[in-house]
Amino acid sequence: MKKVWIDAGHGGKDSGAVGNGLKEKDIALDVSLGVKKRLEDNYDGVQVLLTRSTDVFLELSERTKAADKAGADILVSVHCNAGGGAGGFETFRYINSQPASVALQNVLHKEIMVALKPFGVIDRGQKAKNLHMVRESKMPAVLTENLFIDVASDAAKLKRQEVIDALIEGHVQGIAKYLGLNKKEGKPVTKERDINIVSPWAEAVWKDMTDKKYFDGSRPGAPITREEMAIVLSRVINNLSHK
Incomplete structure (x- = not known):
């Protein structure tokens, strides 16, 4: 049984980035809950553990200690970005990451960008930074920055359910490929419609x-x-x- 730790950034008194009628903590939680449900519903041999499943505040140290104690195989910390500019999507690993974290970032970043392609999201690239969530975890860890709350064009996308679904699906596909998970037998495979093609x-x-x-x-x-x-x-x- 593979254990996946999904960390929904911020929460409770810590809203994270705020702008354009959105709060980072809410989007991070929506994506995290969606990833847990879709992974466990569709794949064998995986358990998804959450830092938080409601709007509560936890210190950074509480988050990584809980993931370490649970013996998680990987950690993915879900966030949204801020700071203006053109917006877009990016991922982070620790500056001195082990190869396993680099490999996780490679596949996760790729699959999320594939899922976001129909929506014209800018790819800001794969980066390394001295962030607590990827530094203090004992397992391969990646932090995803899912568009910019304070960029109007990105915020408009984040208000669309199909974009949230794409973010969820990209995380799921990346995690499943990295861990080598198998689809559940007998699970009906439905081909998703390409919304850019008229019937x-x-x-x-x-x-x-x-x-x-x-x-x-x-x-x-x-x-x-x-x-x-x-x-x-x-x-x-x-x-x-x-x-």
């Missing part, structure tokens, strides 16, 4: 609505938010008022 039965209508500027032509298979619906309705009303 054949909707091609004509989609083209018509795109030509008339009701939609921008992107992501025809994505769920529509209330904000996007408001924009479409506004365009319909404006067009009717001009006739």
Whole structure:
């Protein structure tokens, strides 16, 4: 049984980065809970342990001590970034990491970026830094920085469920590949739809609505938010008022 320690950054009185109506601690927890469920539901021989499963505060030392005591095989600390600029995704290992941490970072970073590709997220690269969570853990450890809370374009992505799902799936795929996990037998394999390709039965209508500027032509298979619906309705009303 492989033990995976998922550390949802911040929590409780420590909100982490805050901006654009989002809190880092909330996104970190959502992603962490999603990773646990998806890994345990779909793979054999894995147990996912969480630093926190609710909105509580823990010191950094409490987090790494708990992971070490549990005998976890790997640790992944989930965060969001801040600091402005163009935004994007990046990962960190310790500056003097063992090869196992480098290998974990390589596969985890790659799989998360593959999952984020449809959303145009900037790849800020794989980095090394003297961070507590990757320095004090006894097992291979990587910290992920999942987009920038204070960059409007990144924040808009983080408000979309399909982007959160992509972050979860990228973490799951990276962890599963690194640990060599096997899919559960009998688990139905469903092919995820490519939201960037329009279904054949909707091609004509989609083209018509795109030509008339009701939609921008992107992501025809994505769920529509209330904000996007408001924009479409506004365009319909404006067009009717001009006739």
